[in-house]
Amino acid sequence: MKIVVPGGTGQVGAILNRALTDAGHDVVVLTRRPGRAGDVRWDGETLGPWADEVDGSDVVVNLAGRSVSCRGTAANLRAMMDSRVRSTQVVGQAIALAARPPRLWLQMSTATIYAHRFDAPNDESSGILGGGEPGVPGHWSYSVEIAKAWERAQEEARTPGTRKVALRSAMVMSPDRGGVFDVLLRLARLGLGGPVAGGGQFVSWIHDRDFVRAVEFLIDRDDLSGAVNLAAPLPVPQRTLMRVLRTAWGVPVGLPATRWMAEIGAFAMRSDTELLLKSRRVVPGRLREAGFTFDLPQWSQAAEDLVRRVRDGAGRAA
Numbered sequence: 001m002k003i004v005v006p007g008g009t010g011q012v013g014a015i016l017n018r019a020l021t022d023a024g025h026d027v028v029v030l031t032r033r034p035g036r037a038g039d040v041r042w043d044g045e046t047l048g049p050w051a052d053e054v055d056g057s058d059v060v061v062n063l064a065g066r067s068v069s070c071r072g073t074a075a076n077l078r079a080m081m082d083s084r085v086r087s088t089q090v091v092g093q094a095i096a097l098a099a100r101p102p103r104l105w106l107q108m109s110t111a112t113i114y115a116h117r118f119d120a121p122n123d124e125s126s127g128i129l130g131g132g133e134p135g136v137p138g139h140w141s142y143s144v145e146i147a148k149a150w151e152r153a154q155e156e157a158r159t160p161g162t163r164k165v166a167l168r169s170a171m172v173m174s175p176d177r178g179g180v181f182d183v184l185l186r187l188a189r190l191g192l193g194g195p196v197a198g199g200g201q202f203v204s205w206i207h208d209r210d211f212v213r214a215v216e217f218l219i220d221r222d223d224l225s226g227a228v229n230l231a232a233p234l235p236v237p238q239r240t241l242m243r244v245l246r247t248a249w250g251v252p253v254g255l256p257a258t259r260w261m262a263e264i265g266a267f268a269m270r271s272d273t274e275l276l277l278k279s280r281r282v283v284p285g286r287l288r289e290a291g292f293t294f295d296l297p298q299w300s301q302a303a304e305d306l307v308r309r310v311r312d313g314a315g316r317a318a
């Protein structure tokens with residue numbers, strides 16, 4: 001298949017590009033800074049010669065969007081919104097104009113669309129979308145608004161010949177440098193991998209192998225469209241996530257951090273506490289109903305596999 005991946009130069013793009021190329025597919029990455037074989041220039045906002053790559057392709061997987069690992073300033077929040085909505089709209093325009101449109105458009109979304117909650121897991125049918133929770137910081141609600149606008153941009157695209165799926169993905173755990181797992185492991189190795197603000201907030205995650213398998217499953221299953229959660233079936237509280245990771249690496253202690261310490265740490269890392277403090281309890285309702293099974297459903301298995309691959313130096317080039 002020819003698979004076009006707008007924004008495929010980041011962590012998730014590296015994972016998909018490796019796996020899909022190894023499986024024998026022709027992968028074309030749309031990027032603002034082409035440099036590698038298979039890269040094609042686009043600006044993420046306007047139609048251009050890049051649209052020829054979409055015409056005649058089999059699948060488009062749009063990953064583009066300004067990184068969310070940054071301080072929640074007004075300018076950054078606006079850039080997060082605009083980069084996602086505009087790139088999705090222009091991908092939709094390219095598909096709509098194609099003489100031979102792709103049969104599938106996988107559009108990245110996020111598990112962050114669900115409410116901050118502890119009481120019950122969120123699947124696609126009974127889950128509660130966020131934005132209206134009492135007492136959460138304003139920019140958490142804005143992140144949910146970004147996710148909703150992102151999905152709406154795909155829904156509103158007029159692409160009748162193309163099946164559309166929104167990937168509500170949890171944190172994708174891979175050994176790649178700069179990815180989420182890399183950051184968590186570094187904190188654990190520094191002795192800082194303890195509970196944050198009590199550590200009861202849930203972390204939804206998905207192992208990179210299962211992420212790729214889920215994407216391949218969605219490519220094959222013509223009957224599935226709309227929003228699909230990509231998350232392991234067993235989200236864990238943050239304190240458990242870090243304890244299991246410390247055990248896998250062999251770090252005896254992890255200092256606990258209070259909410260204000262997390263604020264300072266996030267500031268120092270040019271990031272935002274939402275990534276640490278929001279309770280994301282998201283489960284793969286539709287994937288499981290459709291018969292998808294996870295290779296690594298338990299965090300302990302996933303953490304051991306990822307630690308082994310980090311020690312082997314696998315996938316560390318990103």
Ligand SMILES: NC(=O)c1ccc[n+]([C@@H]2O[C@H](COP(=O)([O-])OP(=O)(O)OC[C@H]3O[C@@H](n4cnc5c(N)ncnc54)[C@H](OP(=O)(O)O)[C@@H]3O)[C@@H](O)[C@H]2O)c1
Nearest residue numbers: 007009010011012031032044064065066067083169171172
């Ligand atoms: N990583 C995760 O665990 C995870 C989980 C859930 C959802 N997501 C979402 O999935 C997508 C991919 O994740 P990722 O971790 O691979 O992100 P990433 O490493 O930040 O990569 C995203 C890519 O988007 C492109 N981009 C950035 N700003 C842009 C802009 N203003 N206009 C157009 N393109 C822009 C960049 O490509 P160029 O600079 O090459 O143009 C970048 O490589 C993101 O939208 C992210 O929010 C990620």
